[in-house]
C-alpha cells in the first residue's frame with residue numbers, strides 16, 4: 642500500500658467517524674464520505690497524524706504522491722495541485738454548478754512555503770506595491786507593515802493554501818463577485834457548496850469573526866479534511882516553527898496563529914473531539 646493510499650484511507654475513516662458521531666454536519670459531508678467503508682472501526686477511529694511539514698508547506702506538491710494535478714477544464718492554468726479527495730469533491734461540485742449554468746474554475750490551489758514566501762517578500766521589500774504603496778519606504782514599523790500585508794496575504798508557514806484543501810475560484814477581485822456573473826456564482830456557492838464539503842473560511846469580519854484576513858468570496862475550503870489540519874495546526878505549531886522570511890519576528894507579537902490561522906468562519910473551527918483510547 643502506498644503512503645498516499647494509507648493517508649487517504651485514514652482520512653476517510655476519520656471523516657466517516659466524525660459524521661457518524663455528529664461531530665460535523667452530515668449535510669455538509671460529501672457523498673463519497675458517507676456510508677460504509679471497509680476500514681471503518683468506530684472504536685479505533687482516530688485522526689491521522691499530519692506531519693508538520695504538511696501543516697507548514699515544506700514540500701513540493703508537484704513531486705509529492707499525496708497531491709494530484711488539477712486538469713482542464715477545472716483549472717485556469719497548469720501546475721495547480723490538490724489533495725486527491727479535495728479534487729474529486731471539487732469535480733462533483735463543478736458538475737452540479739455547470740448543470741445550473743455556473744462555471745467554477747480554480748485559479749489558485751496548493752501553494753507551498755517557498756511560493757508563499759515569494760508573495761510575502763515581494764510585498765515586504767516593496768518590490769510589489771500594496772494599495773499603491775512601497776511598504777518598505779512608507780511603513781518602517783515591522784508590526785504595522787506585517788498587519789497591512791496580512792489583510793490579504795498569509796505569512797509563509799501559516800497559509801491554508803499549504804494544505805491542499807483550499808482553493809480560489811474564478812477571480813481574486815472582490816468587485817467580480819458583486820455584480821452579474823460573479824454575483825450569481827457566489828450566490829450559487831453560498832447555497833450549494835456545503836453539500837460538497839466546501840465552506841468559505843474568510844466570511845465578512847464581525848461578531849462571529851473579529852480577527853483575521855479581510856473577507857474573501859473567492860476562497861473556499863474542503864472542510865472535512867481542512868478541519869483536521871486546523872485542529873492539528875493549533876496543537877502542533879509554535880512560533881519557533883514560523884520562521885525563514887523577513888518580518889517573521891512579528892508573528893508572535895501579532896499572535897498570527899490565534900488571530901489569522903484561527904481567525905476563520907466558526908463553521909471551520911468546530912473541531913473533532915479526540916476519541917478516548
Ligand SMILES: [Zn+2]
Nearest residue numbers: 802808809860
Ligand atoms: Zn485563497
